[in-house]
Structure formats: C-alpha cells, structure tokens
Amino acid sequence: MGMTTDELYFKPRLQVVSEDQIAQIHMATLDVLERTGVKITHPKALEILAGAGAAVNGDRVRIPAWLVEDAIRKAPSRIVLGTRTGERNVFLERDKSYFGPSLDCVDYQDPRTHKRSRFISEHVKTTAALCDALPHFQWCMTIGMADDVPADIADRIIARNVFENCVKPLVFCCKDTNSIKDTYEMALLLCGGREAFDAAPTIVHYSEPISPLVYFDPAIEKVMYCAEKGIPLINFPAPQCCGSSPATFAGALVQASAESLSGLVVHQLVNPGAPFIYGAFTTIMDMRSTIFSYGAVEMSLMTAAMAQMAQSYGLPFFGTAGATDAKFCDAQAGAEAALQILSAAAAGSGLVHDCSSWMDHGSVASPEFMVLVHDIVDSVDHYMQGIPVTEETLALDVIHRVGPGGHYLQDPHTLKHFKTIKYSDIFERMVYDQWKTAGAKTFEQRLQAETLKKMEHRPEPLPADTIKLLDEMQAGWE
Known part of the structure; x- marks a missing residue:
C-alpha cells in the first residue's frame, strides 16, 4: 500500500x-x-x-554562556543502565520514558491494616522486593529512610537492603562522598567489577542544589566524585513557585534549568563526557497550606516543559510523575497519578521517579499505591504504543470474510490479536450481577488483595559468599 x-x-x-x-x-x-x-x-x-x-x-x-554550552556539548546524550545480573534494560535517550518509584519517605502505610508508622529497614526490603515484582517499573530507588538504624550509616544500609531485594538499577541519594564510595563498591561487587559497571552502570546518584541557586560543599563534592568515577549523576533542584522560585512558571523553569546546568558545568570540567542527567522537581507552594505539592497539575506542566528542554539540549532527563498529596490510596491519589504519568510519558520524561509510593506530599510510602500506579503505568504504556497501521492491522480481508451481520469472536485474526488488549486485575469490567456473584469486592479490596499477593515475591537470593562480603563491608561502616 x-x-x-x-x-x-x-x-x-x-x-x-x-x-x-x-x-x-x-x-x-x-x-x-x-x-x-x-x-x-x-x-x-x-x-x-x-x-x-x-x-x-x-x-x-x-x-x-560559552562555558555552559560547551558543557552541554561534552555531556553524553545517551546513558544505558543495567541490572546487577548484567541485563541492559534502561536506555536514556531522546524522548524515551522509564518509570520507577520514589525515595526517602519517612512513613510507611501498612497494606494490611492501613496504619501509618515510621519507615524502617524491614520496609526497605519489602518495598524493594515489591518493585522487583512489578515489571513496568524498570528501575528502583531507596524508597524509605530506615528510622531503626544509626543515622550515620543509614543511607548505606538502605542501599544494601535494596541490592539484596531488587535486581533492577538503583537510584540512590546519600549524605556524603564516603556513602557514595561504599555504595559504589557494593555495586561493583554485585555486577562483577568496573568493566561491567562502565558498560551498563547499576547505580545512579541523586544530588540536589538548594533553590534558589545555592550549592553546599557536600553536594559539590558528590558531583565531583561521581564525575571522576563515571557514576551517572542526577543534578536535581526542587524550586517551589512562590517560595524558592518565582511564582510564574516560566521564571521557575529558568531558575531550575540554571540550577541543574550549573552542576553540569562543574561535572564536565572535572571529567568531560561523564554521564549526567538534567532535570528539576518544579512544583508550587500551595498558598492555602504552604505545602510543597506533589499532586499539583502545574508540576506536570513544568516537568513536561523541562523534558522538552532536555531534549533540545540532547541531555538525559530525570522526570517526576505518579505522586499525590492524598493521605490514602483513594480517588484523589489515582486521579493525580494518572494525569502525571500520561503527561510524563507523552512528553518523554526520561527516568521518571515518584511513580509508586509518594503520598501525602512526599512523606509516606504505600505498597498499595505502588501497585495502583504500576497498573496505571501499564495502561499508559499501552496508550503510548499508539495505533500501528499495517496491512495486517487494517484487517481488510478479515472484514470482507466476516461480512455484514457476522461476528469476529472465533476468527483466527481475533485469536491472534486479542491479547494486545490490556486487562487489569484491579480495575474490573463485570456487569453488576456478575460482580455480586464474584464476591462484590470493592476496588479497595481488590487492590489490597493484589498488593498482598505481589508482596510475596522475592528475587533470587545473592550467593552466601557475596552476603559475607557485604557483611564485612557493613562492619567497616559501623
């Protein structure tokens, strides 16, 4: 044709x-x-x-300006990440999007009781294993703060717990370069050494300048260390319209871009060509509550604009979607997450974080919300495939064969293609009487049951000698 x-x-x-x-x-x-x-x-x-x-x-x-633009030219436009088992699974380039969870929540919402408590190391293991079980999350983060371990080494213990419970690439943050060094050494041990790491890094460090336009010494040290070692670096300010950035969206974008690119300049001066990821958490201060909003529609709008800036620069991007200001996994949470995820995917938001567990403006992690958002990501993935138009999909011969008044239920073409349709285990489509006969389960009940089922997953355990080496490393931190 x-x-x-x-x-x-x-x-x-x-x-x-x-x-x-x-x-x-x-x-x-x-x-x-x-x-x-x-x-x-x-x-x-x-x-x-x-x-x-x-x-x-x-x-x-x-x-x-020439120094900024020189840094943009030197930075790589493509970064490939890999699992600790050696699979290259994230290709940060152009307008591709890869979804993953959030980091550093202080509270945990139990899916069995729906009670809220401080996030502890056992919750790190639980949420990391759940992330490993959800295939449309291609990478993981250090989801919570681990309130039960010594603060000075908590960031490293959290990273270790994630490594043991999730094989996917890890985005982590930590307090200083010593913590990056220890996390990097764990990553090298698990992936097989420096050569394997450089071919497909298994960790990405997340660092932040402070809006407006400030770098504390530890942040600069982390930028420089990552550049030296070739550890992919996200330099990610969090400007808040009306508070730490101008109230206008364009002004916030300008400041955010300046903050991220200033880190790029330092990074590329230390090691030209080192992997760098541009971005910013651009959102608003809710002037009625003063909170830093994770559910605001303006956040998605500005994130999409930043994604377009990254594409124009030819830089990989760190985006934001799938978060909510809601306190529970309710209609508000689902609506805010769905809009954000579709916006992020359609804009091409690169490495998209917060897609699973950040509720109550970034303070609480919920396994149920992780499962809900994962299902939304699956739906958006289907949407983003568009509508392939080929001789096979136009189905002219099939339409002619069935003819007026026929049906397609048993046609070979239907049997070949019906599985391309998305089906969900939590969004039901039964008629009312069927729903009653099946147990009349509400959405919340279906979501809870699916979450508890997914939480049974555990990845293949690490070898005993590797666990012993990790124990020895951890003893050194203490």
Missing part, C-alpha cells in the same frame, strides 16, 4: 512549550548564570571554575 515506517508506527506526543519558547527559556537561563550566578563555597570547585573562565567573586560564581 506504499506506506512509510512513520505511517505504520506513530508515538503520541505532548508539547507544552514551542521551539521559540524553548529558545527564550535557554537564553534566559544563560542570563541568570552569567549575571546572577550561583553560590558555591567549595574551594576546589571555585578553583576549577575560575581556571575554566568563570567569574569568581568570593562565593558567587558567574558562568559565561
């Missing part, structure tokens, strides 16, 4: 800013970095920046 490949397969896309607006935001970002600059106090970083051509005046660093 003379169709081209583009006619056969078309991916749905969302654009919230035009090419001209992207150019305006970029030029404004350069203006902020040149004229306002960022606050950095780290002596070595100041020396490196001054030597490269930045204007350093005390702790204020003003970065010329």
Whole structure:
C-alpha cells in the first residue's frame, strides 16, 4: 500500500512549550548564570571554575554562556543502565520514558491494616522486593529512610537492603562522598567489577542544589566524585513557585534549568563526557497550606516543559510523575497519578521517579499505591504504543470474510490479536450481577488483595559468599 515506517508506527506526543519558547527559556537561563550566578563555597570547585573562565567573586560564581554550552556539548546524550545480573534494560535517550518509584519517605502505610508508622529497614526490603515484582517499573530507588538504624550509616544500609531485594538499577541519594564510595563498591561487587559497571552502570546518584541557586560543599563534592568515577549523576533542584522560585512558571523553569546546568558545568570540567542527567522537581507552594505539592497539575506542566528542554539540549532527563498529596490510596491519589504519568510519558520524561509510593506530599510510602500506579503505568504504556497501521492491522480481508451481520469472536485474526488488549486485575469490567456473584469486592479490596499477593515475591537470593562480603563491608561502616 506504499506506506512509510512513520505511517505504520506513530508515538503520541505532548508539547507544552514551542521551539521559540524553548529558545527564550535557554537564553534566559544563560542570563541568570552569567549575571546572577550561583553560590558555591567549595574551594576546589571555585578553583576549577575560575581556571575554566568563570567569574569568581568570593562565593558567587558567574558562568559565561560559552562555558555552559560547551558543557552541554561534552555531556553524553545517551546513558544505558543495567541490572546487577548484567541485563541492559534502561536506555536514556531522546524522548524515551522509564518509570520507577520514589525515595526517602519517612512513613510507611501498612497494606494490611492501613496504619501509618515510621519507615524502617524491614520496609526497605519489602518495598524493594515489591518493585522487583512489578515489571513496568524498570528501575528502583531507596524508597524509605530506615528510622531503626544509626543515622550515620543509614543511607548505606538502605542501599544494601535494596541490592539484596531488587535486581533492577538503583537510584540512590546519600549524605556524603564516603556513602557514595561504599555504595559504589557494593555495586561493583554485585555486577562483577568496573568493566561491567562502565558498560551498563547499576547505580545512579541523586544530588540536589538548594533553590534558589545555592550549592553546599557536600553536594559539590558528590558531583565531583561521581564525575571522576563515571557514576551517572542526577543534578536535581526542587524550586517551589512562590517560595524558592518565582511564582510564574516560566521564571521557575529558568531558575531550575540554571540550577541543574550549573552542576553540569562543574561535572564536565572535572571529567568531560561523564554521564549526567538534567532535570528539576518544579512544583508550587500551595498558598492555602504552604505545602510543597506533589499532586499539583502545574508540576506536570513544568516537568513536561523541562523534558522538552532536555531534549533540545540532547541531555538525559530525570522526570517526576505518579505522586499525590492524598493521605490514602483513594480517588484523589489515582486521579493525580494518572494525569502525571500520561503527561510524563507523552512528553518523554526520561527516568521518571515518584511513580509508586509518594503520598501525602512526599512523606509516606504505600505498597498499595505502588501497585495502583504500576497498573496505571501499564495502561499508559499501552496508550503510548499508539495505533500501528499495517496491512495486517487494517484487517481488510478479515472484514470482507466476516461480512455484514457476522461476528469476529472465533476468527483466527481475533485469536491472534486479542491479547494486545490490556486487562487489569484491579480495575474490573463485570456487569453488576456478575460482580455480586464474584464476591462484590470493592476496588479497595481488590487492590489490597493484589498488593498482598505481589508482596510475596522475592528475587533470587545473592550467593552466601557475596552476603559475607557485604557483611564485612557493613562492619567497616559501623
């Protein structure tokens, strides 16, 4: 029929800013970095920046446009992540999206009792294993804070617990470079050494400048260490409209981009070509409650704009979706998560975090919410496949064969293709009488049952000698 490949397969896309607006935001970002600059106090970083051509005046660093654009050119446009078993499973490039859970929740909501308690290390194991069981989450994070272990080594114990209970790539954050070093050593042990790690890194470090436009010394040290070792780095500010960034969305985007790119400059000066992931958690301060909103529609709008900025720069992106300000896994939680996930996928938001457990504006992790959001991600994945148009899918011969008044139930074409339809174990479609006969289970009951079933999963255990080595490492931390 003379169709081209583009006619056969078309991916749905969302654009919230035009090419001209992207150019305006970029030029404004350069203006902020040149004229306002960022606050950095780290002596070595100041020396490196001054030597490269930045204007350093005390702790204020003003970065010329050419230096920013040179860093963008040097940074890789593609990063491939891998599981600890060696599978290359995340390809951060162009507008692809890969979904994963959140990090650092302080509370845990038990799916059996729905009671809320402090997040402890046992919950880390539980949520990591649940992430491992959910195939549409391609990577994992250190979901909670582990309130039951010593604070000085909690970040490393959390990472170890995730490593033992989930084989997927891990995005982690920690307090200092010693913690990164120990986590990196665990990752090298589990994946088989430096060569295997460099081919497909199994960990990604998450670091934050402080909005507006400030870097504390530990954050700079982590940026530099990751650059030196080739550990993929997310440099991810969290500007809040009306509080720590301008109230206008364009102003927040400019500041956010300046904050992320300023870290890129330091990163690429330390090691040109080291893997870097651009992004920002751009949201609003709810002026009625003063909370940092995780469910605001404006968050999704600004995240989509940042994703377009990343694509224009040719940089991998760290996005946000699947979170909620709701206190429970209710209608508000589902509605906020669904809008965010569809927006993120259609914009091409790269490594999309918070897609599972962040409720109550980032404070509580819920396994039930993880399972719900995973089902939403599955639906969005189906949506993003678009509608393939081929001679096979147009089905002209099938329509002709069945003819007027016939049916397709037993046709070979139906048997071949019906499994492309998505079916859910928690969203039911029965008629009312069938639903009553089947037990009249509410959505909440179905979700709870499916969650408890998924929580029975455990990955293949690590070898005993590997566990022994991890024990020895942990003893060294203590």
